[in-house]
Amino acid sequence: MHNMTPLKTSAMATTDITALIEFYVRERDLSRERVLQALEASFLTAYAKMVPGSDKMHNLRANVNAQRGTVRIKADMTVVPDDEFLDPYSEIRLSLARQLASAKGKDVQPGDEITVNVTPKDFGRIAVQTARQTMQQRIRRAEQEMLAEAFRDRVGEVITGTVKRYDKGDVIIEVEKFEALLPSRQRIPGEEYNAGDKLRFYVVEVRDGSRGNELILSRSHPNLVRRLFEGEVIEIAEHSVEIVNVVREAGYRTKLVVRSNDPNVDPIGACVGIRGSRVKNVVNELNHEKVDILEYTEDKSVMVRESLSPIDPVKIDVDNDARVVTVYVEDDRAAAKAKGKRGQNVRLTARLISTQEERWDVRVEPRDNQTNVQQQAQEGASELAQQLHISAELATAMVAAGFTTVEGIAAYGQKEDLVEALGISAEQAEEIITAAQSI
Numbered sequence: 001m002h003n004m005t006p007l008k009t010s011a012m013a014t015t016d017i018t019a020l021i022e023f024y025v026r027e028r029d030l031s032r033e034r035v036l037q038a039l040e041a042s043f044l045t046a047y048a049k050m051v052p053g054s055d056k057m058h059n060l061r062a063n064v065n066a067q068r069g070t071v072r073i074k075a076d077m078t079v080v081p082d083d084e085f086l087d088p089y090s091e092i093r094l095s096l097a098r099q100l101a102s103a104k105g106k107d108v109q110p111g112d113e114i115t116v117n118v119t120p121k122d123f124g125r126i127a128v129q130t131a132r133q134t135m136q137q138r139i140r141r142a143e144q145e146m147l148a149e150a151f152r153d154r155v156g157e158v159i160t161g162t163v164k165r166y167d168k169g170d171v172i173i174e175v176e177k178f179e180a181l182l183p184s185r186q187r188i189p190g191e192e193y194n195a196g197d198k199l200r201f202y203v204v205e206v207r208d209g210s211r212g213n214e215l216i217l218s219r220s221h222p223n224l225v226r227r228l229f230e231g232e233v234i235e236i237a238e239h240s241v242e243i244v245n246v247v248r249e250a251g252y253r254t255k256l257v258v259r260s261n262d263p264n265v266d267p268i269g270a271c272v273g274i275r276g277s278r279v280k281n282v283v284n285e286l287n288h289e290k291v292d293i294l295e296y297t298e299d300k301s302v303m304v305r306e307s308l309s310p311i312d313p314v315k316i317d318v319d320n321d322a323r324v325v326t327v328y329v330e331d332d333r334a335a336a337k338a339k340g341k342r343g344q345n346v347r348l349t350a351r352l353i354s355t356q357e358e359r360w361d362v363r364v365e366p367r368d369n370q371t372n373v374q375q376q377a378q379e380g381a382s383e384l385a386q387q388l389h390i391s392a393e394l395a396t397a398m399v400a401a402g403f404t405t406v407e408g409i410a411a412y413g414q415k416e417d418l419v420e421a422l423g424i425s426a427e428q429a430e431e432i433i434t435a436a437q438s439i
Helices: 014-027 032-050 094-102 124-154 222-232 267-272 274-285 300-308 332-339 341-353 367-388 392-400 406-412 415-422 426-437
Strands: 058-065 070-080 091-093 113-117 158-167 170-175 178-182 198-209 212-218 241-249 253-260 290-295 315-319 324-329 361-366
Touching (some): 014 032, 014 124, 091 094, 094 113, 124 198, 158 222, 222 241, 222 274, 241 341, 253 267, 253 341, 267 290, 274 290, 290 300, 300 324, 300 341, 324 332, 332 361, 341 361, 367 392, 367 406, 367 426, 406 426, 415 426
Parallel strands (some): 070 091, 253 290, 324 361
Antiparallel strands (some): 058 070, 070 113, 158 170, 158 198, 170 178
16 A cells, blocks of 8 residues: 655656646636646646545545655545554544654644545656646646636627638637637638638537537628628718618528618618628628528519519519419520529528428529419310319319319319309309319
8 A cells, every 4th residue: 555644745847737737727728726727637637646545535636846846646544543443544543644744833632523634655757747637638628628618608790710720520710819610511612721720710619519619610600790890981881871681501502681771871881891892801801602691572573573583573472371482484494594593592582481380482483384283274174164064263273273174173173262262152152063074
């Protein structure tokens, strides 16, 4: 068993401890208090490795004197009479306890508890080397605590960081002497990140990850664009211009919807800036991503038309029940241009007119398709008129209401539905259903 006899102070080389403290304070920008806490914990780890059974000791602690460069390992022990059985980990004999207490002008009795210096004679440089090895983990934990304190209230801000390296698919970004993560899903597709590059990032969250507290940044978040415009456009900061919505497919295109709270301020002009200076600054920061700026209106057809510009639709149909906007253009070529690469433009447009409560769809069709649909409807109405012996006008109304085939009317037609949809009498509706069933 290791000798547990209380010892006099074991001093280490002042330069070893003070140099260790100064290194972490200076190079890692940590407070002296945090470094001392980490160092004391590391010395306790070193002590536990050197002294088997130390886990049985009461209130074991390390006291580091940074100025003198010394460390003492102390524990609380209970005083027992000299002739009783002694637990060397938690008890001290009365004679020795009185000897230690008298040096401080005090006296002790059996049952009292005193603080005892239990620093081994050979603690010295071995403990310093062990502490160096374990300090990294504890300093990392201290840095994570500081990171959480520094950035938890800054979620949603834009900050500047420097690319350091790649680590398991993440890009490590240095931000104000902290290391943050730029995960692959938060990067702009196709954007390169080279060590030393300075970029602006959106602060997504401080999360408790596999490596402790992690600061998560983004280059692809729509709010990065929002914050960049807020920084560029003074009218937004003054609230005379308001950003209503931002939709984005990072690396391809962003659509920014704005409106003016001041009749004398042009919201689009304010965001574009003189000779495009303001929007150019944002576009350059986004690695030349396209940015469309639109003025807000509640008219969905107008919003869709502006969003698909410079394509000039032939016609726009808005189906409020189905929440579908169908845009008819001249031909297939115009349709492809309106939809954009892999349909990104039309998807962004759909997201632009959608809300949390209502999801809308936008479809782009060549005008030929509209003509074909109309022609098919006319042919269907003509066939119904002949088979059911009704007027062409009534047959057209039936097709428009969804009653397109004799078979469907015969099998599923309800008198009440025909009356409501076509505005005809109950007798007329019954005659139509009977005629359909007789064919």
